[in-house]
Amino acid sequence: MTDIRAPQDAAEDESQLAFPEDGRNAVQASAAAATATADDGDGAGAGPAAGWGWFRWAWRQLTSMRTALVLLFLLALGSVPGSILPQQGQDPAAVQNYFNSHPALAPWLNHLGLFNTFAAPWFAAIYLLLFASLVGCVVPRTFRLAGQARMPPPRAPRNLGRLPHSESYAVALPPVQAVAAAAAILRGKRFRLRHPAADEAGGWVSAEKGYLREAGNLLFHLALLGVLVSVAIGGLFGYKADKLIVEGQTFSDTLTALDEFHPGRLVTGSDLAPFQLTLKQFSASYYTSGESRGQPSSFDARVSYSSSPGAPSRPYDIRINQPLNVDSVKVYLIGHGYAPEFTVTDAAGKVVYDEAPPFIPANTGTFLSDGVVKVPDAAPDQLGFIGVFVPTGVTAGGILDSAFPAPYNPAVSLLGYAGDLGLNSGLAQSVFQLDTSAMTKITSRPFLLQPGQSFTLPGGRGKITFTGYKQWASLAVTYDPGQVPALICGMLAIAGLLLSFLVRRRRVFVRAVPAAADGERSVVTVGGLARTDASGGFEDEFTELVAQLSSGEATPRSIIRAPRGAPDGKATTSGAQQPASHDSKTDPGA
Amino acid sequence: MSVNQSMASLSGDFLIAALMIYSASVIAFAGDFAFGRPRRAAAKAGTGLTGTALIDTGEERELATVGAGADAASADGVTVDGSATPADKARSQAAELADAARAKVVASPPAPPASGWQAIGQAGAWVRAGVVLSALGATAHLVAVVTRGLAVHRAPWGNMYEFVTALTCVATLFFLYVLIRYRAWALGVFVMGAVVLALGLAETVIYTAAGPLVPALQSYWLSIHVTAMTLATGVFFVAAVLGALYLIAERYRARGAGRGNGLIARIPSADQLDKLTYRTVIFGFPVWTFGVIAGAIWADQAWGRYWGWDPVETWAFITWVLYACYLHARATAGWRGRRAHYIQLIGFVSLVTNMLVVQVFITGMHSYAGVS
Numbered sequence A: 001m002t003d004i005r006a007p008q009d010a011a012e013d014e015s016q017l018a019f020p021e022d023g024r025n026a027v028q029a030s031a032a033a034a035t036a037t038a039d040d041g042d043g044a045g046a047g048p049a050a051g052w053g054w055f056r057w058a059w060r061q062l063t064s065m066r067t068a069l070v071l072l073f074l075l076a077l078g079s080v081p082g083s084i085l086p087q088q089g090q091d092p093a094a095v096q097n098y099f100n101s102h103p104a105l106a107p108w109l110n111h112l113g114l115f116n117t118f119a120a121p122w123f124a125a126i127y128l129l130l131f132a133s134l135v136g137c138v139v140p141r142t143f144r145l146a147g148q149a150r151m152p153p154p155r156a157p158r159n160l161g162r163l164p165h166s167e168s169y170a171v172a173l174p175p176v177q178a179v180a181a182a183a184a185i186l187r188g189k190r191f192r193l194r195h196p197a198a199d200e201a202g203g204w205v206s207a208e209k210g211y212l213r214e215a216g217n218l219l220f221h222l223a224l225l226g227v228l229v230s231v232a233i234g235g236l237f238g239y240k241a242d243k244l245i246v247e248g249q250t251f252s253d254t255l256t257a258l259d260e261f262h263p264g265r266l267v268t269g270s271d272l273a274p275f276q277l278t279l280k281q282f283s284a285s286y287y288t289s290g291e292s293r294g295q296p297s298s299f300d301a302r303v304s305y306s307s308s309p310g311a312p313s314r315p316y317d318i319r320i321n322q323p324l325n326v327d328s329v330k331v332y333l334i335g336h337g338y339a340p341e342f343t344v345t346d347a348a349g350k351v352v353y354d355e356a357p358p359f360i361p362a363n364t365g366t367f368l369s370d371g372v373v374k375v376p377d378a379a380p381d382q383l384g385f386i387g388v389f390v391p392t393g394v395t396a397g398g399i400l401d402s403a404f405p406a407p408y409n410p411a412v413s414l415l416g417y418a419g420d421l422g423l424n425s426g427l428a429q430s431v432f433q434l435d436t437s438a439m440t441k442i443t444s445r446p447f448l449l450q451p452g453q454s455f456t457l458p459g460g461r462g463k464i465t466f467t468g469y470k471q472w473a474s475l476a477v478t479y480d481p482g483q484v485p486a487l488i489c490g491m492l493a494i495a496g497l498l499l500s501f502l503v504r505r506r507r508v509f510v511r512a513v514p515a516a517a518d519g520e521r522s523v524v525t526v527g528g529l530a531r532t533d534a535s536g537g538f539e540d541e542f543t544e545l546v547a548q549l550s551s552g553e554a555t556p557r558s559i560i561r562a563p564r565g566a567p568d569g570k571a572t573t574s575g576a577q578q579p580a581s582h583d584s585k586t587d588p589g590a
Numbered sequence B: 001m002s003v004n005q006s007m008a009s010l011s012g013d014f015l016i017a018a019l020m021i022y023s024a025s026v027i028a029f030a031g032d033f034a035f036g037r038p039r040r041a042a043a044k045a046g047t048g049l050t051g052t053a054l055i056d057t058g059e060e061r062e063l064a065t066v067g068a069g070a071d072a073a074s075a076d077g078v079t080v081d082g083s084a085t086p087a088d089k090a091r092s093q094a095a096e097l098a099d100a101a102r103a104k105v106v107a108s109p110p111a112p113p114a115s116g117w118q119a120i121g122q123a124g125a126w127v128r129a130g131v132v133l134s135a136l137g138a139t140a141h142l143v144a145v146v147t148r149g150l151a152v153h154r155a156p157w158g159n160m161y162e163f164v165t166a167l168t169c170v171a172t173l174f175f176l177y178v179l180i181r182y183r184a185w186a187l188g189v190f191v192m193g194a195v196v197l198a199l200g201l202a203e204t205v206i207y208t209a210a211g212p213l214v215p216a217l218q219s220y221w222l223s224i225h226v227t228a229m230t231l232a233t234g235v236f237f238v239a240a241v242l243g244a245l246y247l248i249a250e251r252y253r254a255r256g257a258g259r260g261n262g263l264i265a266r267i268p269s270a271d272q273l274d275k276l277t278y279r280t281v282i283f284g285f286p287v288w289t290f291g292v293i294a295g296a297i298w299a300d301q302a303w304g305r306y307w308g309w310d311p312v313e314t315w316a317f318i319t320w321v322l323y324a325c326y327l328h329a330r331a332t333a334g335w336r337g338r339r340a341h342y343i344q345l346i347g348f349v350s351l352v353t354n355m356l357v358v359q360v361f362i363t364g365m366h367s368y369a370g371v372s
């Protein structure tokens, strides 16, 4: 277990010496021992039952770094089909198309859950295993860190020259005082210190700093767990619904009023927030010139809403990127279109229809839109029309088209049918489609109407008038209680990452030995070791630290400066008072 | 607000200028490869250089602190040959320690690193020209990005062309930093070469005239999101070049071919490249993470859900996981080194894939006008 959790850095390989308890380069035996103490105190291989031993083995495998790596890789790989194949959750129509165009392949892919990748059992297996591994990895590490934070750093190794960084300097102090002076400076820099015990040989101090780096790493991983939990909360207790609403209409947030409702697993209809909303006006504006001519510049759905029945109603402008928030339920603008208004009068002049059915844009650039008009109250037969609406009508070569998405020259073209609309068959019918199976065409060609114009239907069936148009907006109503926790966890994850990348865990050891027989001067050696130095810079820090220790902010300078006129002039120019570097790897003899 | 055409064309001109200056810098860096001093000679020159720097700082320190310590060291008449000390196991431990320490005291003083600027000054005319040209190009590039933003009255990364323009600008600036900080001019021909390629592609294949944004893209979260993504992409771009070079250097090392080859003699060692790649990635990774989160916040405002596994989101996630894989691989025995770098490069491939999807995505935003 230890070898997987104690990642190694090339630079640290020689450092077992100074970070022994971290189990760097740990051999199997110590790993087993660590597990044994951590898990149940049993000796390795002496488990009470074979089953238990297996379990421990499996758990060790699962929580190993290698497994985590493989699972992470699988997670990435497993996400790929979800972006390549059409997904049920996003575009069911595309999935249907895929089934039609690949009749042999599609059912197989469907068996594998590839049309709903991110809800597929195998995908869940990957991330659940990954998070199990995460827990198994992070929890023991947290305890270990807590233990380390309470433990003093290890004793200074004997030969500091073997550490990756070491330098020496001379001071005019006896060794004990020289070490005490260094210790004072290190403490001032908030290192955690360890002094020799009463029964140990003295002349050294150990210092350690940077526990936050491991804490940051743990925070990051725990925050990821938090994100997963937040997403799950959203999935269980949240809901999502769509509603298409024409100007002037009102709807309330109830199951029956919503067009489509996707509740979380633990949501019932009574959990919906009881607000009511009226679409007062919808407006879209478009660029009218330049390269982006016809591109929308803004959408604005002016609504009034009341948060509960009887509550005062308030106005709001729902725009894209500006949802309405009612009691943490959010209402978004996700689409819009035109709803041409028609009246139909029968032969006797009685108005049998006066509505504005929403038409669906067939071309989202020009808003040429399709729709149907169903007149069940017409007599003697029911009437139906298939229509095309164009906001800026142009006819090129006898074909009606739209030149611009804004309503500069609105027009409709209709094709009439008479007969049975099939509304009483008991089957649900789309408001956007006309079932002409029991109807006959009453107009041989489509007829064109502009606002205010009427068309007299053949056979004394009355007339239809295109009175004008309204606009509709489609709104998404969502509630996701996991959202705020997910955001908080995301931010924590970043904070943890930054901590773990920016903070370096390092140890500094100081040893002093008498430099002369009188014991009044000593040579101080400082050894340094960064356990983690992701963003680099320990070397510079170390050099600076040694400079500070040797210049000794805390040592009496006058003493150091005193013997300037020393007999041996050579010594003064050899720079003996400066830190002298000793790079054990490349320059052993220097 | 309509597009400021004169600003837009100014931006275009500056970008062309940047592209030309960059090309010249690639030539200069290549010239260093062809005609410059090989790395070892340069390294020697570097030592000489640090020696000079050292003498200066040494004197300063001496003035400040010379004294008893020096005397102490010399009191014993220490002229011990340092190399003898580690071998001398026979002596008592205390004596050994003392000797080791003393030996170091008289050892030659440390070489404080000379600044990157000085190093560049010493590195030869080709390198100097390359660095100056890159910096000049980067300035023109930055002007191009800023004027584009002024022309369209928004953050200038609303479409693919603008995105590539901005991210290559980030890559160049980040590379200049790496170059100065780590004296990595040997990488100039590769990084600047890649930048020139990407920019050339932006100018020719995906050029888009300055224009306003559709409503869905009119959100300050989008600016934050894309800024972070651009920054991270630029940084990962540099990491990918470094990773590729690592693989080359590592291959030579594995073959035991030494550093004789012209190319290999000039690029940093595999170990250095490995470290540099890692540091680059850990700079990019939190930025990418932040960018994804900012994107989620924006998606929530625009679409009513913060994560919906649409292709762009999915690929951003895949990329993120792959870079996390790389970070883990670096910490896993048996995966360090070459395999980890492969993962990192796969991560970059997925990032580029995503960018191509983003292109589709951004034009696809017109679907906003329709029914979802």
Ligand code: HEM
Residues within 6 Å of the ligand: A004, A005, A006, A007, A063, A064, A065, A068, A072, A130, A131, A133, A134, A135, A137, A138, A216, A217, A218, A220, A221, A224, A496, A497, A500, A501, B321, B323, B324, B327, B328, B330, B331
């Ligand atoms: C949910 C999937 C995971 C993701 C996205 C992830 C991501 C990361 C990232 C980005 C880092 C580098 C940041 C840092 O050093 O703090 C990291 C480090 C680390 N992760 Fe994970 N991790 C995941 C799961 C795991 C699991 C399951 C384990 C345990 C087996 C694990 C163990 C570690 C360790 C030990 C480090 C430190 C490596 C080092 O010091 O360089 N991670 N992880």
